Amino acid sequence: MNTEKLYLKLMKGFALLSVVVIAISCEDYLEEQPSTLIDSDYIYTTEDGLKSGVVSLYKFNRDRYDNGTEDFMGGVLMSSRSDLAFSRTGYTGLMGRYERGVSPVDQGAKFVSSLFWKHFYNIANKATEIINAAEALEDIDEDIRNQVLAEAKFFRSNSYFYLYRMFNNIYVTTNTVTVDNAFDVINDKSSKEEIFALLNSDLDFAIEHLEWNDTFGRVTKGTAKHLKAKVAMWEGDWEEAKYQAVSLIEEGPHSLMPTTEEVFSGDKNHAEALFVIQSQDDLLGGGDNTMINANYVTQYFQISGIEANIAQGGRGFSRILPNKYLLDLLAEDPNDTRDDDTYFRLKYYYTSGDSINQEIKIYKPITDLNNPSDTYTSYYQRLHPSCIKFAEEDDNPNSYLQRSNIMVYRLAETYLIAAEAIMRSSGDPLPYINAVRTRAGAAPLATVDEQAILDERARELAFEGERWFTLKRMGQEVIDRQITNYAGDAEYYPANLGEKDPRTNWKPYYINFPIAQIDLDLLGPGYPQNDGYN
Known part of the structure; x- marks a missing residue:
């Protein structure tokens, strides 16, 4: 087990080097570097190397969507496991109906391990390597150092936040993996306080040092503010969530697209987009x-x-x-x-x-x-x-196979975060939720409560991968009620009644995904599995 762990930890460093040339070529805002220059010294000890390392994080982040496992489950799994979806067939159907991915040792948990647990820890570890190298490097322009740090810290916080929302029992670290510490065993999860302290520290730095505008596809101050607002919602810090969301809406260059027809048209390079994963046809490194x-x-x-x-x-x-x-x-x-x-x-x-x-x-x-x-x-x-x-x-x-840009975060969600945060704290949430409704041609609401927020998030954000997380954030009672009453189509699709019905299959402890046994085996013997899966 220790040999496997050392191998996995050391290989991640070599993996970074192997994709930098591809990652560089897939973004039009980067200059290609001769492959002979790409080595560990170049990546971690030079200004240009660190800039290239940051670009590689965008490529790694896209890998989950590009991964073909079970009909590209990495890009659609979270949408299938919601109260808004009917999961008809395929392995993703099994996952969406809670027939698989419900035990630490089933095949679905192994897929989740690769597509989410290992994926996001890989990005977090690579971002940490870049952060620590950038902080130690002496011969570097300070503005470039701060840009590198801000983007890398965004990716680290985004990765740990995703892991926390899925698995709850996670560990976070700011240490670079080296030969000296590769055998260190992780014996316990990080506390909620430790996790959110790191998320907020990283995002505060990113917000301070990122600009409102950058080359399309790169994270900006607005991207970081949006994520900071989402993190605050999970903490129940409604005032912080309100501040970040309203600041983004009122101070930034972003705005809702005039019509719903324009939101997902073209390459998504428009005022509503906050973070878009880019792909491009006929380009080395352009995505799959x-x-x-x-x-x-x-x-x-x-x-x-x-x-x-x-x-x-x-x-x-x-x-x-x-x-x-x-x-x-x-x-x-x-x-x-x-x-x-x-x-x-x-x-x-x-x-x-x-x-x-x-x-x-x-x-x-x-x-x-x-x-x-x-x-x-x-x-x-x-x-x-x-x-x-x-x-x-x-x-x-x-062809079933297509290449497209993927919207990850957009301003319509920021408006709905603002509405909910204001509803739960102070102020008038109506202008924010009604801005989304008015853009869609729907009549404005006269009052707002939790169900109104849930319903509007459903109409606006369905199939964008956030619904299951929203239900979980709102609490056990909410996710239990929504899944057991609305997931799938129950008697309107009687062929799925019984063992194929997500409403029947749902168990309250599914509010956290199981940590796959193959991942627990690489952790300390006392590392806690999520409740219900032991």
Whole structure:
């Protein structure tokens, strides 16, 4: 075990060197360096090397989305495990229905280990190496040092924050792994106080030293303020969350896009975007093709008389679909544009033959439980509404594999954070939640409570990977209620009743993911597994 641990810790340093040239070439704001210059001395002891090391963090961060494990589970898992999704099939379906990923030794936990636990610890460790090297380097311009430190500290805090939200029992460190300490055994988790002290320290530095504007794709002061507000929400520090969110909204250069149609169009290089993972076609290091969009789009193209086309979502295979609960929320206001081919596609149309341009209605969902449709399974597979936030105008409609920029953080969530933080502290939350609703064409609210916040976050942010975390943050009662009442579609998809029903399968201790046994084996013998999994 000790030999494996040393190998893993030492290999991460070599991995950094192996990707720096690729990472450099994938960002248009960086200058290529000859490969002969890329070695450990260059990375950690030179100004240009540290700048290149920071760029590699962006590449590592993108790896989770690019990883093809089980139909690109790393990019879609968190959306599948929410109260807003129907997880139809595939291994992600098993995970979303809480049939897998519910034991430290099952295959799902092993996937989560690779795609999340190891992934984010890898980024945090690499960021720490860069931070400690930048702080020690003497021959470096101070502005560049602070820029390097600010970006690296953002990535460290973002990684540890993600791990904490998933696993709870995590450890954090500011020490660089060396040959001398590689055998040190981690015997216990970090306290909540230790975790949040590091998160806040890193983010305070990033906010102070990052600029409001930078090259598209790089983190900015606004990105750090948004993350700081999210961290404060998890601490229950409503005043801090309010301050950071309102400051970002009122002082920064960002603004909501005028229409919902524009939010996910093009390359997402616009005023609402706070952090976008970049990919680019036909470029070394430009990122891999993924099936993220295909996971969310139904198989309408298997119906005679309609071909896969970008206007209707591209080519999909119906893994994760918006459930009835989410669709009902979107339908509450008939003027809400978020279900009008901007965030979701509700209807499909023939593209050839005698019925060209007519809506396809050959399969029916169950609407009357006393007289169920006999074609509901085909409906879910081929005609069900789809999330189209990840479809791109230049996608290949004949391929499940696409390459696209991915929105990670955006200002609409900042507005909803501000609304909730103000609701829980002092002030008027209505201008902030209604700004999001007004942009979508929905009528403004007259009052705001926790359920109104939950509902608006559902309409605006569904399938962006934040819902499960929001439920967990709001507490055990909230996540238990939402999952057991709304996850999946229950009796409206009777084929999944019983062992395939997430409402039935949910257990309260699933509020934390299990730490995979393969990861516990590399920790001290007393390191605590999350409650319920022992």
